[in-house]
Amino acid sequence: MRSIDPEPVLAKLAERKQRHDLEIRHFQQIERWRDRLLSDSAAGVENCCRHTPDRSAALSKLLEKAERERIEQRSPVGARELFAFLRQLLA
Numbered sequence: 001m002r003s004i005d006p007e008p009v010l011a012k013l014a015e016r017k018q019r020h021d022l023e024i025r026h027f028q029q030i031e032r033w034r035d036r037l038l039s040d041s042a043a044g045v046e047n048c049c050r051h052t053p054d055r056s057a058a059l060s061k062l063l064e065k066a067e068r069e070r071i072e073q074r075s076p077v078g079a080r081e082l083f084a085f086l087r088q089l090l091a
Contacts, residue, residue, distance in 0.1 A: 031083070059085065062084065065081070
C-alpha cells in the first residue's frame with residue numbers, strides 16, 4: 001500500500017465531496033423556496049409557475065395544505081410534499 005500513489009484516491013474523494021456540497025446547496029435552495037412560498041404564497045405561486053397553470057394549481061393546493069397543518073399544529077406532511085414538489089420542479 002505504501003507504494004501506491006495516493007493522488008487518484010484523493011482526487012476521487014475531493015470530487016465526491018464537491019458533488020456532495022452541490023447537493024447540499026441545492027437542498028438548501030429548495031428549502032428557501034419552500035419557506036418563501038409559505039410566507040408569501042400568492043406572490044410565490046405567481047412567480048414560480050407563471051406559464052404552467054396546472055403546476056400553479058397543484059402548488060396552491062400544497063401551500064394551502066401546509067398552511068392548514070401549521071395553523072392546526074399537525075405533523076408537517078404538507079410541507080414535506082411541497083418540498084418534494086419543488087425538488088421536482090427545480091431539478
